[in-house]
Amino acid sequence: MLTLPAPPLHTTWKGSDPAAAVAMRAAELPGIVALPVRDLDPGIRPPLWALDEAWGQTDVEAVRERTRARLRRLDLSRIGAGETVNLLANPHGFALCGPAYVVLLEETQKYVTDRTGARVRVRIAESMGHIENPDWVKIYDLDARLGPVKEVPQIDRGIEVETRIGKFWLSRPLFAADHFIHTHVTEMREGYLHRMLDRLHKPFGMGYTRIETRSAYHFGYGPRTGQIVSRAVFESDFVQSKYVGTIVLDTSPEGVVDVDADNDLDVLNRRVSANILRTYGPLMRLLGEIDEMVVLFDGPGCFVYAYAAGMPFDNLLYAAVDFLDLDNLALLSAFTSKLPTNPGLFLSVNPGIKGIVVNYMPGGVPFTSTVRNILTVLVDGPAAGWLINDPSNAELADVVEVAPALPEALARVQAEAGTDQVIVYDSLPGAFHVSESLAGFLRDRAPAVVADVESRLLPKWLEQRDLHA
Template identity: 40%
Template sequence: MLNRPKPSYIRKSQYGPGIKKRAAELPGMEALPIRDLFPDVPREIFLEGGDLSVIRKATEEALKKVDMSMIKPGDTVNLLSSQYGFQIMGGQAYAEMLKTIKDFVEAKTGCHHIRLRVATGFRIREPLEIVQEYKLDEYFKGQTAPVRAIDPGVPIETEIGTLYGVARIYDADWIIHAHHGELRELDMHRMINRAIKPFAMSYARLETRSVQHMNFGPRSSNFIPKVIFNSPFVQKKFTFGCFLLTSPEGITGVDADNDMAAVDRRLMMLAFKSYGKLRVLCEEIKECIAVLDATGEPRYMIGGGMTFGNLTEAELDLFDLDILPVSLGYGLYEKQPGAPKAKSVNPAIKALVLNHAWLGVPQLELATHIPTIVVGNDFAELLGSDPMNHDFMKYTVTAENLETAMNFAYRIANTDKVYVFDGCFGAMTCSPSLAEFLMKKAPEVSRRVDQELMPKWLRQRGFDPAQMMM
């Protein structure tokens, strides 16, 4: 018998329904420890509810090696943050990293004009919720501001022409890139230029985000953040990056550097070691019910330390650069002859239960490909009014409560294997049948990743496996 699961904190938001019974409270749900599956996954220094001084200390140690000499006492500095960092384990660890960066830079440089920028994509009021939730306005002495893709822009001359950043990102003498390294959007970046992707997303105007998503395919789009980051405009303001690092076990540390290429290489290796085996293990799942029950939109919701987006695309090894990716824009790209057949959503997901999730990101492909049950009339009304997904409720049914939703899901999915995405790191909230299945498959998956797949992933990116896997 495994332990009872402990779901992550759900932040109250106007973009989500009222918080109700959690999926972890359902009879029979268990917490399958990640280390029971893969003992060699990088271990955590912090889990939700732990001592935040661990994050502060790790951030300070990482910042000691960074050159900040360009920042003078009278300068202005924008500390750049992104919304998704605040969705990791309740957001407290990311908030603590940001606070520590501010304190450390002030102490080291004598500069006290450090302004926090909280960037978002489509949920334009979310930054204000974040600032209030984590009391950031008080900590930064009123020097906080939201950044939205629809805000006034600033032209950035690049090697491929003029692209546009958000003016509020760049309205200081210097910028600090404070981000997070959990595995999201693998279909887009494939662990290439992952460290600088926000320069074409969180920090970019809507038009430039569209260039990234629509004008280029999922592989060639990696070029966009690169040309923006390398532009003279950005380089004359850039100081260093600081990243909150994760594995499925939890927060593994903090990395900081003036060299983003070096950070990118380290993020790549951490992703392979941390998520490679869990992603391949998800490929083995041929039938399951997915339950979404956490902060944020579906694709980025965490379960067992890994996002739901990794399960929706688990039929393909997206670390493998020989594989044609499935992406948000999957239907826009013509597949090459002989490319593997793939649906935009993993067909192993036989039913989807939405207990708690947020609006604001296109997700119609879920309801049109998976039998979907929404829990509660309040949630159904909210989803029905979402301008990003105006037809979503045409393809779903509504259940009065979570128990009713699950009973219906069992009937239509014809499986009792349940994978819950409840924001949890360190353990996967799941049904006993899925836990037993995954435990049986894990040893062979571990061998295959170590001996076959990881060497291939490294060689594809120009690295010697013998050196990188030492």
């Protein structure tokens, strides 16, 4: 079995040092192995750049060259010399593709500056959990490479925007320029919300908005319909008056497989959507096959934004339902006024999750209601204190236990859950850290699941979205 260390933990924006606070990583536990995603789905596209040399070349020059080539597709004629352009970035890009994402921003900034004579500033659209995010500005020395860089949380000043469905609020500093360029990374985060419809438009209802509009997306509209907010905001006269184009890193669980760019967001969205479904769909359905497991959090992502093998935890949390199938209602049962008459059509916590261990997980995203009915044990120490005192989870102490060390915490949960199958969310790219028993289970199930997705589900997903096979 392959062994790989857990990725390092970084100091957060508020100054917490999880690397000093965490005594032992989950990857160091006996019986935890690394299971490469390519062993499960050999058809995954080979990476142009990988975060770990186990999956491919880590030299960013290929990404740099591809970015330059793709930028030549963009029409920059609306940008005048001396004008300002905000290059909009997001923390997920740094978390998933760090060095490659920085290179994409560097090359875009340089190209646009050289071609137009404009002043291009990088603005990071920080979302919920802002103060708990790793401090990417310092980690990648962004002020020296791109600066000065400004981080814009969703409680910063807003600007009211009129749309075809009413007024919404954007984060003013992100759009305080003559023009802006939108950047993105193509992975399956929050698929249960956007359902792979207008995937690249999503930040216009979430990351680029004030908290009021983000809340409207989540709770006023919710899954299936939340993307109405994103599209309406993007199509507003205000946004269109400033929008130049979009450039994205097209990703796989192993790293970056391509760079793409276009002035037409709809065209670009269609181009990348089919590839996202092909790349992540088989692994998402494979996660849905796990009938019992313990989830162990040991990385920088906040709950649904925690990652394992490039796959966000929300893919597992809602894996009991195929939310990529648009015939499925896939509403969140927690948001309904009464219990659904057919629970199979609704998103609820995956019954295969029998217990949770938290070695390290930052705060900033509510999850107390989810773990209220699942045995959850925190590893004692400063990191547990940070989480218990997180304002987003004010009642967490009432619903969790605390164990003195990681081995004891895992043993407690495994005994109660009655399973030795463990999956670790520690942001390892390209491979799942899992127990040997779960590795065997996934290897056994993978061929049939991948074949079913390729022959039955993928054609259906593509047809539902009018995408070409």
